[in-house]
Each structure stands twice: as structure tokens, then as C-alpha cells.
Amino acid sequence: MEAVQLTAKDYKSAVKPIWCPGCGDYSVLAAITNALAEHGRPLHDVAVISGIGCSSRIPAYTSVYGFHGVHGRSLALASGVKLARPDLTVLVAGGDGDGLSIGGNHFLHACRRNVDMTYVIMDNQVYGMTKGQASPTTDADWTQSKLTPEGTGVNPVQPLTLALAAGAQFIARGFSGNPRGLAKLIYEGINHPGFSIIQVMSPCITYRPEQRDWKSMMKDSAYEATDNLAEANRRLLEEGDFSTGVIYKGPKPAFNPIGSGNTPIAEIEKEFAL
Amino acid sequence: MSMTPEEAQNHAPKLDDVGEFLAHSLALENEAAERYDELADSMEVHNNHDVVALFRKLAEFSRMHAQEVKEIAAKYEVPHLKPWEFQWVDPEGPESGAIENSHYKMTNWHVLQLALHNEERGQKFYAGCAVLSDNADVKKLAQEFAEEESEHVDTLKEWIPRYPKPKENWDEDMDPPAVNE
Numbered sequence A: 001m002e003a004v005q006l007t008a009k010d011y012k013s014a015v016k017p018i019w020c021p022g023c024g025d026y027s028v029l030a031a032i033t034n035a036l037a038e039h040g041r042p043l044h045d046v047a048v049i050s051g052i053g054c055s056s057r058i059p060a061y062t063s064v065y066g067f068h069g070v071h072g073r074s075l076a077l078a079s080g081v082k083l084a085r086p087d088l089t090v091l092v093a094g095g096d097g098d099g100l101s102i103g104g105n106h107f108l109h110a111c112r113r114n115v116d117m118t119y120v121i122m123d124n125q126v127y128g129m130t131k132g133q134a135s136p137t138t139d140a141d142w143t144q145s146k147l148t149p150e151g152t153g154v155n156p157v158q159p160l161t162l163a164l165a166a167g168a169q170f171i172a173r174g175f176s177g178n179p180r181g182l183a184k185l186i187y188e189g190i191n192h193p194g195f196s197i198i199q200v201m202s203p204c205i206t207y208r209p210e211q212r213d214w215k216s217m218m219k220d221s222a223y224e225a226t227d228n229l230a231e232a233n234r235r236l237l238e239e240g241d242f243s244t245g246v247i248y249k250g251p252k253p254a255f256n257p258i259g260s261g262n263t264p265i266a267e268i269e270k271e272f273a274l
Numbered sequence B: 001m002s003m004t005p006e007e008a009q010n011h012a013p014k015l016d017d018v019g020e021f022l023a024h025s026l027a028l029e030n031e032a033a034e035r036y037d038e039l040a041d042s043m044e045v046h047n048n049h050d051v052v053a054l055f056r057k058l059a060e061f062s063r064m065h066a067q068e069v070k071e072i073a074a075k076y077e078v079p080h081l082k083p084w085e086f087q088w089v090d091p092e093g094p095e096s097g098a099i100e101n102s103h104y105k106m107t108n109w110h111v112l113q114l115a116l117h118n119e120e121r122g123q124k125f126y127a128g129c130a131v132l133s134d135n136a137d138v139k140k141l142a143q144e145f146a147e148e149e150s151e152h153v154d155t156l157k158e159w160i161p162r163y164p165k166p167k168e169n170w171d172e173d174m175d176p177p178a179v180n181e
Ligand SMILES: Cc1ncc(C[n+]2csc(CCOP(=O)(O)OP(=O)(O)O)c2C)c(N)n1
Pocket: A052, A053, A054, A055, A056, A071, A094, A095, A096, A097, A098, A099, A102, A122, A124, A126, A127, A128, A129, A130, A135, A204
């Protein structure tokens, strides 16, 4: 039987997004479905996993397998899915709060474990779903939340620098205002064997309306992807938060569990004997 | 009024292959239809039912135009372009109005302004292609499409007076979603 060419529309579900009109996440959904269409895998061979947040609603809006999980636990869930079903293409979607606050620990270990999956982290520097509190990527002097009227006073996390330090092997930044360019990054991330992370600057027009200005601030990186760690770090620092492209593609192989994992419980218990 | 090549470069790429030009034309119309539908859906979800019908109508028009282009394209070999292989001068196609300019309280007046902006960009895209291309077939088709887009612009301009410009505080919401304001 001849394979049917699927379009981006086929990867969208019939559920209408409840995001605020104008939210950047609409374009991220378009980029994900476009990347999947180019990849061409059948719907039942793909799974999209998420935690909680506006951005984490993406699985409901796709027609592939999905799991809208617990806040901050998307990467742990997705690792489990991929290890149990290595034949699936696994994508993870979520926000900066989900991935870097409550999920920060999982973030570090997902980067170093290097399970073959693609993490699309929509960074709007705020908790959108809970009505606009500061997140780990919020600038220290942002004063627009009643919880932090004088700013957080805390240095924002640099997600990609952190990912690089933790051992991630595919690191990229995209912008929701350039959904075609973003689709390419996600497509490349899916093709990369191992953990790929794509930080997407995706404005929250309700709680951070000033992020509409990102459109004039984002620019393509002047560089091609490098496989040199020091060089990647230097570029992240040199080009700042508003440059897009693949920054680092490392050589380490994807996580491949060794051994059969069938050690008898009694043997394991011996290790804990007092 | 014809464009200079310098002006044209601000609106269009230089497409010398008819198939590639038609691939762009098809994408332009299909994406416009999808964007209007997306906006209609999101307005429906946010109970702004006044503007849903107009967005749907605009989506329907874009689909009709896509169908017309498809019929012309059937005579040519149109390549499959990956989303990132299109040569738009901006990140998105000329008629995929900026999504960040939509608002849950927008009115039909705003919808028509958005549509007018899109059609004007579409017209300039085709007019620019006609100026820049070295291929006689592309030039001819692009000129025809530009003329059609001019008609759409005129139609929208006729519609606009039907919907009065909203008052300055049109986006005022006594129960706003943003508690920080
Ligand atoms: C265990 C737990 N703690 C806290 C919350 C409340 N909560 C829901 S979403 C969210 C943060 C959302 O921010 P982000 O992940 O950046 O996503 P966005 O909504 O901005 O897309 C929080 C704190 C929760 N649902 N579960």
C-alpha cells in the first residue's frame, strides 16, 4: 500500500486551543505540526508529552499520542515513554516554569542522560497559566507581578547554557514569530539521535505584552552549529538571548540502556543489608 | 503604479521558475485560510462571536483563491517546498496577518483592517514577483494575480464603512484576565 503524505493539518486535533488570541504558542503548535509533516511519520508512531501550563496544553491540540502529565514531570514521563517504546518519535512540550522551576532537576538529568527525544521549551519568562508570576527566566528587575513588586532580585536562568553544562548534545533557539524557521529547528532536533532541546521565545501577550517587541529584536545567529563545547558557550554569551539557530551539535551517542535489568530482587537487597 | 526593482525587493523574492512561483502562491492562500480559521476558532473559544462569521468568510475567500491557483498549477510541475524553503521576505507569508495583533475583544472593524493589510501585502508580493522575475510566464501570472489582489483590496475598502471604527476604549474589560493591570 502506498504511504499517504500527511500534512501539518493532519497532525492537529479537532480541539480548539483556548490560548489567548495572539499567544506565541499558536505558532509553536504550527511549527511542531509542520516539522512532523516533513518528517512524515504516521500519527501512531509519534507521542507528545507535557507537564502543566498554557504551553503544556499542546498534546491536546495534536492528533498523535499524547500525555498531559504532572507539572514539571514531562521529561521524566517522556524518558519512560521512549525507553518503553523506542520505536516512537517522542516530543516534549512545556514552559519555562514547568521545565526550569519545579522541573529543573529533571531538566538537568534529561540533558545528561541523552534519551532520544526532542524538548520544545516555550520561554515567555512568566507563569502564564497561573496569571503572571515571575519564572526562573524572568529578569531580576521585572516588577509587574504583585508577588514581586520590586522584582525578584534573582539572576535569571540561562536555559541553553545550563543545558550545555549538563551535557545536552543538540541545543537550539527559535522564535514563535518565525514559525518556518522554528519548524526547521524542530525537524533537525527530531532527526538528531539523542536529547535535543529547542528553547522557543514565545511571547505571553497577556502578562508580558511588551514581549510583542521581540519581533524586532530576534535575529538569526551569525554562525553555523558547532561541535565544540567551548565555542558553543562563547557564542551563547556573545550573541545573547535573542539570536536563533542551532548552536551546538555534539557527538555523544544517545542513551542506550545496557544489561537486561533482570537482577533478582534478593541480589539487590543484599546491597542494602546492614 | 509600477514598482521599481528596489521597491519590489522589499515585498517579493526573485522567482524564475513557474512551479516555484505557484508553490508560493498556493502556500500564500492556504496559509491565509488557515490563519483566518485559527483566528475564528480562537474568537469562538473566547466568546467573541461578533467577529467569527467575518473571519470564516475571509477564510472561505482564501480557500476559493487557493482553488483557483490550484487549477492553474495543475498545468505545471509544482515542487514540494519544505516550510523553511519558501522565500518570503518576512518570516511568514504575505497574507498570514500577524497573530500577535489579534485581541479577544477585537471588532469587525479590526478584522477588516487586518484583512486589508494582508491583501495589500499579497498584492505587493505578486506585483514584486512580476517586476523581479526573468521568466515571462511568471511575470504574466504574477501580474494577473496582482490585479486580482487589487480587486480584493477594493472590495475590502467597500466593506470597511459598514463597520464603524470602535471607540478608543474598545479593549476595556471590567473583568480582565490580567490581574496585574
Ligand atoms: C505541583 C504543582 N505546582 C504548582 C502548580 C501550579 N502551576 C500550574 S502551571 C504553573 C506554571 C506555568 O508556567 P510555565 O510552565 O512557564 O507555562 P506557561 O503557562 O507560561 O506556558 C504553575 C506554577 C501545579 N499545577 N502543580
